[in-house]
Amino acid sequence: MTKRSVDMLILHGHVFTMEGSGVGAIDDGAVAIAGDSIVAAGPTPEILASYESQETIDASRFAVLPGLVDCHVHSPESLLRGVAQDVPDYMERAMAPFSRALRALDADLWLAGTRLNVLEALKAGTTTTMDYTTPYPGWAAFYERVGLRARLTPTINGLAPGAMSRAHGKPYEMDDAKGRRMLEAGLAFANRWDGAADGRLSVMIGPQAPDMLSRELLLEIKQIADQRNMMIHMHVAQGDREIAQMQARYGVRSIPFLEELGYLDERLFAVHLTEATDDEVRTLVKHGVSMGVCSGCIGLLDGIVPPAALFRSEGGVVGLGTDSASSNNAISLFNEMKLTALFNKIQAKRPDVIPAWEALRMATIEGARAIGLGDQIGSLEPGKQADLILVDLGQLNLAPTVRAPIRNIVPNLVYAATGHDVDSVIVAGQFLMRNRETLTADEAAIRSDAQAAAEEISRRVLADPQHKDLALLDAMRDGKL
Amino acid sequence: MTKRSVDMLILHGHVFTMEGSGVGAIDDGAVAIAGDSIVAAGPTPEILASYESQETIDASRFAVLPGLVDCHVHSPESLLRGVAQDVPDYMERAMAPFSRALRALDADLWLAGTRLNVLEALKAGTTTTMDYTTPYPGWAAFYERVGLRARLTPTINGLAPGAMSRAHGKPYEMDDAKGRRMLEAGLAFANRWDGAADGRLSVMIGPQAPDMLSRELLLEIKQIADQRNMMIHMHVAQGDREIAQMQARYGVRSIPFLEELGYLDERLFAVHLTEATDDEVRTLVKHGVSMGVCSGCIGLLDGIVPPAALFRSEGGVVGLGTDSASSNNAISLFNEMKLTALFNKIQAKRPDVIPAWEALRMATIEGARAIGLGDQIGSLEPGKQADLILVDLGQLNLAPTVRAPIRNIVPNLVYAATGHDVDSVIVAGQFLMRNRETLTADEAAIRSDAQAAAEEISRRVLADPQHKDLALLDAMRDGKL
Numbered sequence: 001m002t003k004r005s006v007d008m009l010i011l012h013g014h015v016f017t018m019e020g021s022g023v024g025a026i027d028d029g030a031v032a033i034a035g036d037s038i039v040a041a042g043p044t045p046e047i048l049a050s051y052e053s054q055e056t057i058d059a060s061r062f063a064v065l066p067g068l069v070d071c072h073v074h075s076p077e078s079l080l081r082g083v084a085q086d087v088p089d090y091m092e093r094a095m096a097p098f099s100r101a102l103r104a105l106d107a108d109l110w111l112a113g114t115r116l117n118v119l120e121a122l123k124a125g126t127t128t129t130m131d132y133t134t135p136y137p138g139w140a141a142f143y144e145r146v147g148l149r150a151r152l153t154p155t156i157n158g159l160a161p162g163a164m165s166r167a168h169g170k171p172y173e174m175d176d177a178k179g180r181r182m183l184e185a186g187l188a189f190a191n192r193w194d195g196a197a198d199g200r201l202s203v204m205i206g207p208q209a210p211d212m213l214s215r216e217l218l219l220e221i222k223q224i225a226d227q228r229n230m231m232i233h234m235h236v237a238q239g240d241r242e243i244a245q246m247q248a249r250y251g252v253r254s255i256p257f258l259e260e261l262g263y264l265d266e267r268l269f270a271v272h273l274t275e276a277t278d279d280e281v282r283t284l285v286k287h288g289v290s291m292g293v294c295s296g297c298i299g300l301l302d303g304i305v306p307p308a309a310l311f312r313s314e315g316g317v318v319g320l321g322t323d324s325a326s327s328n329n330a331i332s333l334f335n336e337m338k339l340t341a342l343f344n345k346i347q348a349k350r351p352d353v354i355p356a357w358e359a360l361r362m363a364t365i366e367g368a369r370a371i372g373l374g375d376q377i378g379s380l381e382p383g384k385q386a387d388l389i390l391v392d393l394g395q396l397n398l399a400p401t402v403r404a405p406i407r408n409i410v411p412n413l414v415y416a417a418t419g420h421d422v423d424s425v426i427v428a429g430q431f432l433m434r435n436r437e438t439l440t441a442d443e444a445a446i447r448s449d450a451q452a453a454a455e456e457i458s459r460r461v462l463a464d465p466q467h468k469d470l471a472l473l474d475a476m477r478d479g480k481l
Numbered sequence: 482m483t484k485r486s487v488d489m490l491i492l493h494g495h496v497f498t499m500e501g502s503g504v505g506a507i508d509d510g511a512v513a514i515a516g517d518s519i520v521a522a523g524p525t526p527e528i529l530a531s532y533e534s535q536e537t538i539d540a541s542r543f544a545v546l547p548g549l550v551d552c553h554v555h556s557p558e559s560l561l562r563g564v565a566q567d568v569p570d571y572m573e574r575a576m577a578p579f580s581r582a583l584r585a586l587d588a589d590l591w592l593a594g595t596r597l598n599v600l601e602a603l604k605a606g607t608t609t610t611m612d613y614t615t616p617y618p619g620w621a622a623f624y625e626r627v628g629l630r631a632r633l634t635p636t637i638n639g640l641a642p643g644a645m646s647r648a649h650g651k652p653y654e655m656d657d658a659k660g661r662r663m664l665e666a667g668l669a670f671a672n673r674w675d676g677a678a679d680g681r682l683s684v685m686i687g688p689q690a691p692d693m694l695s696r697e698l699l700l701e702i703k704q705i706a707d708q709r710n711m712m713i714h715m716h717v718a719q720g721d722r723e724i725a726q727m728q729a730r731y732g733v734r735s736i737p738f739l740e741e742l743g744y745l746d747e748r749l750f751a752v753h754l755t756e757a758t759d760d761e762v763r764t765l766v767k768h769g770v771s772m773g774v775c776s777g778c779i780g781l782l783d784g785i786v787p788p789a790a791l792f793r794s795e796g797g798v799v800g801l802g803t804d805s806a807s808s809n810n811a812i813s814l815f816n817e818m819k820l821t822a823l824f825n826k827i828q829a830k831r832p833d834v835i836p837a838w839e840a841l842r843m844a845t846i847e848g849a850r851a852i853g854l855g856d857q858i859g860s861l862e863p864g865k866q867a868d869l870i871l872v873d874l875g876q877l878n879l880a881p882t883v884r885a886p887i888r889n890i891v892p893n894l895v896y897a898a899t900g901h902d903v904d905s906v907i908v909a910g911q912f913l914m915r916n917r918e919t920l921t922a923d924e925a926a927i928r929s930d931a932q933a934a935a936e937e938i939s940r941r942v943l944a945d946p947q948h949k950d951l952a953l954l955d956a957m958r959d960g961k962l
Contacts, residue, residue, distance in 0.1 A: 022960030079881060081897065082889030086836035120877040296823075300896060303826035303834070329896035330878060342777075342820065345784035346827055353784070355567035357961040396601040397811060397900070399928050400560060400935035405943055406953050407962045408563030415781060415810035416562065419878065420901035447880050454881035462886055472887050479503030480838040481888045 003052040007429060008033040008386075011044050013059030014393065014401070014409055017380040018066050018365045023357050023410055024379070027403060031064060033386040036198065036428035041380040061394045062423060063409055065360075066378055067127025067149075067387035068333035069367035071292040072233075072271045072321025075131045076102065076113035078120070079454050080326035084472065090301055092165075093471040095326065101460035105453065107136040112453040114139060115446045117331055118148055119438060121322075124332035124419025127387040127427045130269075130292075130321070130371055132206055132233060134182070135189045144197040147432045147440045149387060151371055152193060153206035153233040154186030156221065158213035171249040174214045183221060190230070200428060204233040204269070204371075210254045211245035215261070222263055231372045232263070236270040239302075243275050255280040264289050269371055271321065274298055274306050281307050285316035290370035293362075295339040296330060297323035305347040308340060308362075309354055319367030332419040333363045341414055356414040386429040395421045484533040488910060489514040489867075492525050494540030495874065495882070495890055498861040499547050499846045504838050504891055505860070508884060512545060514867040517679065517909035522861040542875045543904060544890055546841075547859055548608025548630075548868035549814035550848035552773040553714075553752045553802025556612045557583065557594035559601070560935050561807035565953065571782055573646075574952040576807065582941035586934065588617040593934040595620060596927045598812055599629055600919060602803070605813035605900020608868040608908045611750075611773075611802070611852055613687055613714060615663070616670045625678040628913045628921045630868060632852055633674060634687035634714040635667035637702065639694035652730040655695045664702060671711070681909060685714040685750070685852075691735045692726035696742070703744055712748050712853045718761070719753040720783075736761040745770050750852055752802065755779055755787050762788050766797035771851035774843075776820040777811060778804035786828040789821060789843075790835055800848030813900040814844045822895055837895040867910040876902045 015029025030047035032039040040047055080102060084094035091099075102113075114131070121129055128149040133139070135154045143150040158179025163172040190203040205228075207213050207221050225232050237243065237254045246254050255276060258264055264287035271292035273281065284291070293308040308318045320336040322328050328335075337359040344354040368378025377387050393401050393409065397416050402408040425433040432440050461467045475481050496510025511528035513520040521528055561583060565575035572580075583594075595612070602610055609630040614620070616635045624631040639660025644653040671684040686709075688694050688702050706713050718724065718735045727735050736757060739745055745768035752773035754762065765772070774789040789799045801817040803809050809816075818840040825835040849859025858868050874882050874890065878897050883889040906914040913921050942948045956962050 020960060023962065024960065025962065081879075081881070082893040083883055083887045085832070085892055085896065087833055088831065090832065116877060116880060123877060296896075299823045299827055301832055303828075303830045303832050305827055325897070329893055332878065339823065342780045343823075343827060346780055346786055346824060347784075349784045350569065351566070351571065351782055351784050352568055355956070355961070357956065394928060396597060396604060396924065396928065397813065398562075399597060399601075400562065400932045402564055402935050402939055404939050405948050405951060406564045406957060410962050411566055412563040412810055415566065415777075416806070418899035418901055420899055443877065447875060447877065451881045454883050458883055458885050467886050470886060475836070475838070476887060479501060479505065480836070481504065481506065481891055 003050060006032045006034040006039055006051050006053045008055045008057065009047065009051060009053040010057045010059050010064055011048070013062050013064035013390070015041060015064045015380065016410065017041050018361060019379050019381055023360060025407060029064065031380055031388065033429050036385055038380055038382055038384050038386050040382055059390055061392060062390040063393055063413060065389055065391065066364040066380055067389050067425065067427065068125045068363045069319060069371070069378060070121055070126045070129040070322050070333055071269070071319035071367050071371055072130050072132065072294055072323055073117065073331065074133050074324040075117035076110040076133055077324035077326040078117040078331070079113040079450060079457060082329055084326065085300055085329070087471040097461045097464045097467045097470065098457060100464065101457045104460065105456065107138060109453040109456060110136050111138045111142060112449040114142060115441070116450040117325065118142065118146055119441055119443060119446050120331045122146070122148060122425055122432055122438065123422065123436070124334060125389040125391070125422040125425060126333055127389065127425060128368070128373065128377060130204070130233065135185060140189070140193045140196070140201060143201060145440070147427050147430055149200045149377065149385070149427055151202050151204055151373070153204040154182070154189045155206050155208055156182040156186055156213065157208045158217050169244070169248070171245060172211065176214055176217055179213050179217045183217070187224070198428065204231045206233045209235040209238060209242055210257055211242045211249070218261055218263070222261065225267055232268050234268065234270060235272055237275040237280070238272040239274060253280070255283060259283060259287070272298065272306060273311070274302065274304050276307055278307070278310060281310050282314055285311060285314040290317045290319065292319050292321045292370065293340060294321040294323040294328065295343050296335055297328040299339060299343055300329070301327055305343045309344045309348065312358070317366050317370045318362055319370035320362050334417050334419050337363050337414045356411040359414045360410055387427050389422050389426070390424040391417060391421050392423040397421070484531060487513045487515040487520055487532050487534045489536045489538065490528065490532060490534040491538045491540050491545055492529070494543050494545035494871070496522060496545045496861065497891065498522050499842060500860050500862055504841060506888060510545065512861055512869065514910050517866055519861055519863055519865050519867050521863055540871055542873060543871040544874055544894060546870055546872065547845040547861055548870050548906065548908065549606045549844045550800060550852065550859060551602055551607045551610040551803050551814055552750070552800035552848050552852055553611050553613065553775055553804055554598065554812065555614050555805040556598035557591040557614055558805035558807040559598040559812070560594040560931060560938060563810055565807065566781055566810070568952040578942045578945045578948045578951065579938060581945065582938045585941065586937065588619060590934040590937060591617050592619045592623060593930040595623060596922070597931040598806065599623065599627055600922055600924060600927050601812045603627070603629060603906055603913055603919065604903065604917070605815060606870040606872070606903040606906060607814055608870065608906060609849070609854065609858060611685070611714065616666060621670070621674045621677065621682060624682060626921070628908050628911055630681045630858065630866070630908055632683050632685055632854070634685040635663070635670045636687050636689055637663040637667055637694065638689045639698050650725070650729070652726060653692065657695050657698055660694050660698045664698070668705070679909065685712045687714045690716040690719060690723055691738055692723045692730070699742055699744070703742065706748055712750055713744070714750050714752070716753055717751040718756040721756060724756050734761070736764060740764060740768070753779065753787060754792070755783065755785050757788055759788070759791060762791050763795055766792060766795040771798045771800065773800050773802045773851065774821060775802040775804040775809065776824050777816055778809040780820060780824055781810070782808055786824045790825045790829065793839070798847050798851045799843055800851035801843050815898050815900045818844050818895045837892040840895045841891055868908050870903050870907070871905040872898060873902050873904040878902070
């Protein structure tokens with residue numbers, strides 16, 4: 001029998017295909033890759049009987065998994081990592097002058113934040129990211145260059161400038177003209193980038209939140225999304241302020257409002273749902289909406305556990321997101337898997353809620369499905385994109401490897417691993433990192449450019465008189481930071 | 482002015498001395514070390530004006546902190562990492578045959594577990610560990626050899642063999658003769674090792690839990706601890722089963738029982754307190770008892786957040802513990818800092834509970850105080866032992882470094898760092914790890930010995946007919962592990 005020649009064979013790994021309803025474990029497993037796609041995954045002897053390749057990778061020390069999917073992140077915010085947390089009302093009391101300074105930066109400094117975010121994510125095993133920001137020059141091109149897969153969402157915000165700080169509990173003042181300009185910019189961005197980089201890049205449409213655009217603009221956006229067959233990426237029920245706004249403006253909470261508008265369908269990827277009631281969760285699931293949960297961010301900022309466990313148990317699809325380094329500090333799906341599993345156990349006071357395999361599914365195949373890429377990525381199946389990671393089980397924090405009568409690898413990936421245990425990252429059949437060395441980006445330059453941009457932000461914040469109101473200045477004075 | 486010659490100068494670091502009530506930040510800070518002790522810590526120009534050394538370390542890329550203190554761990558259990566979790570009643574339903582197999586192993590295989598645990602901890606920045614187990618040949622000698630600081634606690638358990646599984650809700654059968662033998666073995670161990678390795682090793686006395694020894698033996702142990710001026714390391718109020726036992730036997734809960742016995746004083750280090758009521762917490766604090774909290778373990782096994790925040794707010798001293806790789810999966814104080822801060826925010830539904838600086842204090846100076854070593858370690862002060870770690874702020878997950886108007890380093894150490902970001906570890910003035918290379922232990926041998934020991938456990942578990950009752954066998958069959 002002649003063997004089919006392929007571009008890469010990964011052999012002798014602890015393979016987890018994530019096919020079916022479990023994790024698809026294959027001891028002494030192999031993956032055959034041709035071009036940007038997976039040709040086969042199976043036991044090594046079977047794969048070697050059918051395929052040959054010039055390039056073979058000995059993965060006997062590694063867990064081989066689909067690359068991780070970060071379903072929600074605002075990448076430029078990486079420049080603000082760690083400057084604000086541990087205080088209630090953090091946006092206003094601890095973050096505001098930093099956010100203003102970041103927004104006022106030139107595009108090249110925003111790009112420094114995106115580059116830091118993307119490289120941090122890549123080194124922690126993320127192969128697909130859903131980046132949500134105002135489009136700026138160089139944003140999409142960087143993803144194209146570095147080789148990550150990305151679903152990019154240009155933000156559409158219809159608030160009048162300064163509306164939130166002026167509102168004092170009354171409905172925000174809207175500015176439809178501004179919102180429409182952002183919509184047009186987003187559509188132009190989609191025209192340019194949707195399907196670019198051999199399909200690695202795609203675009204969603206991003207009305208920021210139900211309380212941040214007028215009813216008219218929301219309806220217009222929904223119509224466009226339907227016409228263009230685009231998914232909608234939206235913060236929904238993300239805080240009590242949003243709910244209060246919706247009540248004040250329409251006399252109805254966010255989710256019934258969106259239902260009435262016709263937003264609730266499989267096209268909607270709803271992020272946070274911090275304030276969603278159990279009935280509202282059921283409504284979302286019933287309509288086929290998918291959920292993004294950012295456990296680390298919401299836990300740190302609000303001490304809240306969003307209803308991901310209920311969403312899943314009702315049959316909904318949930319993906320994990322990091323949100324931002326300014327709100328979560330860490331950009332790692334390993335962090336999110338662990339925190340999602342543990343926070344939900346604590347919420348329910350039961351250890352069997354979100355077991356390890358469910359967390360791993362949320363970070364891979366379910367995340368892929370949640371953002372509409374379930375047919376392309378998220379599992380190691382023939383015909384899917386060759387996005388996969390090798391995790392070093394030889395790290396002491398993951399040792400020993402036990403296979404019988406219980407296989408301990410998935411629990412250790414969720415509860416003991418960190419992003420630093422990822423040895424290699426492959427996207428669309430290409431190594432982006434190997435032996436922890438990034439191959440498509442200059443890590444030292446990214447670090448120093450991010451540092452320079454952060455120092456520029458520091459200067460601007462110090463020059464902003466309102467920085468004197470920062471809640472954490474007390475902690476600085478008291479020697480606690 | 483002549484300069485004093487010292488053995489090592491660490492220069493230009495982001496130093497956190499943990500002195501006083503905060504974190505003791507010194508930008509461009511330096512530490513002077515002579516022999517096993519810290520001579521001075523301060524701004525680099527001041528230190529360079531007073532001290533000189535052949536060995537200087539450029540720490541400009543690093544945070545320089547006291548080494549981390551793991552207040553509670555059972556080291557041999559590392560061989561069982563990841564084999565049992567995500568099920569209620571995990572000890573009986575998921576762990577029992579593994580525990581039996583571990584207990585039946587020879588001492589050299591227990592040592593394989595301890596070595597794995599110690600090296601994992603060291604590589605994650607732990608410089609002092611409170612290891613709690615039945616003493617076995619080679620245990621203390623390994624700590625002496627590898628150079629870690631350790632408070633070792635020989636377990637004293639006064640239950641008749643098999644008492645727990647036979648009890649069915651009735652009081653456990655006690656075996657005072659067995660308990661007394663374990664007490665004698667523990668005291669012999671203390672005679673040999675307390676103060677050994679130039680004082681790096683010390684010994685506590687370890688009655689396992691209030692329900693696991695007779696009242697008489699507990700009283701005898703307390704008397705000995707007072708006479709010998711030893712601290713007592715004990716699991717207290719660690720589960721509803723313990724409380725039920727105490728009620729059944731004495732008609733009183735664990736903490737009032739210990740109060741009546743005279744156990745509640747500064748000599749007692751009480752671990753877990755999972756079931757302690759608010760009033761019981763106040764009683765413990767009032768008597769000067771210190772607390773060990775194992776957030777990762779208790780969160781994973783029980784979905785419970787122990788009352789560490791209340792214990793601290795009442796004025797008590799709390800240290801962090803990992804407990805074991807079999808119950809927590811990770812042996813990293815970075816993990817415990819983050820989980821303790823986040824779990825307590827969730828418990829209280831408030832983001833200002835356990836801010837970053839409190840978590841860092843619990844992992845350093847407060848942990849040191851909790852275990853009675855506050856005068857020797859836990860902060861970088863003249864005269865204290867030179868136990869410190871260098872954390873690489875150049876890692877992308879910790880970048881950028883911001884110093885004004887808010888210093889972002891401590892929040893990032895707590896919320897974004899992992900043990901892998903630790904570059905170097907110094908204990909008693911000696912490098913144990915440098916540039917992530919361990920200098921006093923053979924990592925490859927430790928990994929392979931642990932793997933061999935784990936495979937021996939697998940064989941024994943497979944040969945134990947009761948392994949067929951393992952709750953996770955269903956998950957194995959269903960392809961979820």
